[in-house]
Amino acid sequence: MSRSIKKGPFVDAKLLKKILNKKPATAGVIKTWARRSQISPDMIGFTFGVHNGKQHLEVLVSEEMIGHRLGEFSPTKKFVRHGGKMQKEMEQKKQEAEIASAKASKAPVAAAPAKKK
Helix, strand or coil, X not given: CCCCCCCCCCCCHHHHXXXXXXXXXXXXXXXXXXXXXXXXXXXXXXXXXXXXXXXXXXXXXXXXXXXXXXXXXCXXXXXXXXXCHHHHHHHHHHHHHHHHHHHHHHCCCCCCCCCCC
């Protein structure tokens, strides 16, 4: 549910203090754990190191991100592809087929006999 308009966007006070009186070009990466903070127009151009529970992922703030939260750009879960034994077998067959086609294309082309007139 969105925040009330009269309250305004939530931006962590410590985060605002870190970017106050700094220029985006000279600030470097600003580490933060405040994933719930909304991105405001003051933050455009800054690079934030947003913590995902394990490490800080760098997020360069652009105009399109205004109104979103910092946590949206630092995923907390790593996608491990689906599949298993069947998936591995299919990928292996596909890879073997690619190798075979590459070898076939590298094979020298037999010279065609010249026609006599």
